[in-house]
Amino acid sequence: MGNPFPRWTNWLPVQIVICLGALGTVVTAWVWYTWTPKYTRVGYQPNQPIPFDHTIHAGQVGMDCRYCHSFVENSAHSNVPNAQVCWNCHGPGKVKSDSPKLEPLRQAMDTSNSNYTGAPIRWVQIHETPDYAYFNHSAHVNRGVSCVECHGKVNEMPVVYHAKPLSMGFCLDCHRNVESHLRPLDEITNLDWEAHDLDKDQFYAYLAEKTGKPADDLKEADKNKELNARLVGARLKEMMNVNPPQDCAACHR
Amino acid sequence: MRWFFLILTLFAVMLAVGYGARGTKFSKPPFELFPDMDRQYKVKYQKPSEFFEDGSGARRPVVGTIPMGYQAPLNKKDTPVGSEYYRSGLFGDFYGDGFPEEVKVDAALLDHGRRRFQIYCTPCHGESGNGQGVVAKYWLIPPTANLVDPRVKALPDGQIFWTITHGKGLMGPYSGAVPIADRWAITAYVRALQGASGN
Numbered sequence: 001m002g003n004p005f006p007r008w009t010n011w012l013p014v015q016i017v018i019c020l021g022a023l024g025t026v027v028t029a030w031v032w033y034t035w036t037p038k039y040t041r042v043g044y045q046p047n048q049p050i051p052f053d054h055t056i057h058a059g060q061v062g063m064d065c066r067y068c069h070s071f072v073e074n075s076a077h078s079n080v081p082n083a084q085v086c087w088n089c090h091g092p093g094k095v096k097s098d099s100p101k102l103e104p105l106r107q108a109m110d111t112s113n114s115n116y117t118g119a120p121i122r123w124v125q126i127h128e129t130p131d132y133a134y135f136n137h138s139a140h141v142n143r144g145v146s147c148v149e150c151h152g153k154v155n156e157m158p159v160v161y162h163a164k165p166l167s168m169g170f171c172l173d174c175h176r177n178v179e180s181h182l183r184p185l186d187e188i189t190n191l192d193w194e195a196h197d198l199d200k201d202q203f204y205a206y207l208a209e210k211t212g213k214p215a216d217d218l219k220e221a222d223k224n225k226e227l228n229a230r231l232v233g234a235r236l237k238e239m240m241n242v243n244p245p246q247d248c249a250a251c252h253r
Numbered sequence: 254m255r256w257f258f259l260i261l262t263l264f265a266v267m268l269a270v271g272y273g274a275r276g277t278k279f280s281k282p283p284f285e286l287f288p289d290m291d292r293q294y295k296v297k298y299q300k301p302s303e304f305f306e307d308g309s310g311a312r313r314p315v316v317g318t319i320p321m322g323y324q325a326p327l328n329k330k331d332t333p334v335g336s337e338y339y340r341s342g343l344f345g346d347f348y349g350d351g352f353p354e355e356v357k358v359d360a361a362l363l364d365h366g367r368r369r370f371q372i373y374c375t376p377c378h379g380e381s382g383n384g385q386g387v388v389a390k391y392w393l394i395p396p397t398a399n400l401v402d403p404r405v406k407a408l409p410d411g412q413i414f415w416t417i418t419h420g421k422g423l424m425g426p427y428s429g430a431v432p433i434a435d436r437w438a439i440t441a442y443v444r445a446l447q448g449a450s451g452n
Contacts, residue, residue, distance in 0.1 A: 015254055039272075040283045041283045042276045043275075070430040088425030130290065131292060
């Protein structure tokens with residue numbers, strides 16, 4: 001009685017294992033690369049009802065972020081401005097009031113407009129944490145975390161896009177290593193701020209004034225060190241007692 | 254085997270091309286694996302809501318109720334918090350002068366006023382209040398008020414507060430963006446600018 005299986009079938013199990021392994025590698029690589037907010041969220045750039053250009057407003061004109069996002073220091077939510085805020089500059093007889101791009105604003109505000117509805121402008125939210133994560137803007141901007149840490153350089157974006165992943169890992173990276181992400185409170189909305197712009201004397205005077213504690217020891221200790229983001233952050237953390245929580249209940253209620 | 258790897262390579266290339274690199278710009282809403290967890294059916298800040306008839310998630314307080322964190326109204330006409338002068342800058346039909354008793358004028362108030370002024374007022378009125386802000390520089394609109402002019406210096410405090418609240422001429426109202434306490438701080442800072450101008 002002969003062997004019913006031809007000789008090449010001896011290699012079949014090995015070949016199947018190799019093929020499955022190769023397939024598994026490709027699928028794993030694809031999942032690793034795309035199943036993350038670094039892929040699913042970064043780059044999200046929706047079309048807005050009015051093509052508002054941050055490079056003009058926050059860049060060229062030099063308006064502060066808080067002119068429009070006015071309650072970021074007081075509220076968990078950083079508001080988009082109501083139409084009245086736009087209207088204060090773009091109302092009749094004012095800046096670029098005839099621009100066709102502003103039609104949705106006129107529909108919301110201009111009672112003499114034939115298309116007047118009075119309904120708010122439906123801006124599309126770009127940065128949106130899941131509803132089970134409770135991010136508080138005021139807690140961050142009042143401790144020295146700048147807008148730029150999470151939103152990127154919005155003053156250089158003609159159309160705003162999602163620049164950072166804002167995943168849980170992204171939050172924890174900063175909460176575990178907050179020294180690299182703090183700055184004096186006056187520079188929160190200065191998105192181009194660099195730590196080496198700071199004047200050393202002024203910085204330690206600021207620390208002392210802000211906290212009411214003497215900063216002379218620190219100044220003496222840092223005498224020969226260059227003022228970089230990490231040193232500035234470390235001193236701010238120490239003096240202002242910044243202790244970012246890492247327990248679940250900090251963000252998930 | 255050879256065929257398998259050829260097809261697998263094609264498949265991998267298709268995935269790479271079809272899904273693209275991280276950070277590529279796109280305009281469709283991001284994919285969410287469990288949208289019912291991520292987007293719960295509840296009222297959220299500045300979001301529409303199907304639950305209410307007018308479609309707005311933001312609600313006005315029910316008549317006769319007081320939001321949490323506010324004081325009880327002093328009388329029936331009052332909205333919560335503070336005296337009538339503190340809220341309006343008016344005594345009856347006349348502008349009041351001087352700061353209401355709720356406002357403590359000190360260095361901290363001026364400092365706070367300076368920060369607020371530099372956010373909300375400088376685009377038009379300029380950093381020193383002289384009416385030469387960036388709007389005057391780039392766009393031709395009727396001249397912005399020079400806040401350090403003797404004319405403005407002579408106005409009562411209540412009128413400056415009232416003007417920030419309601420606007421004047423081409424200036425729009427700032428009551429929505431600047432809370433009452435901040436408006437008084439700005440008023441105090443405008444007085445400081447006038448004092449420093451020497452006009």
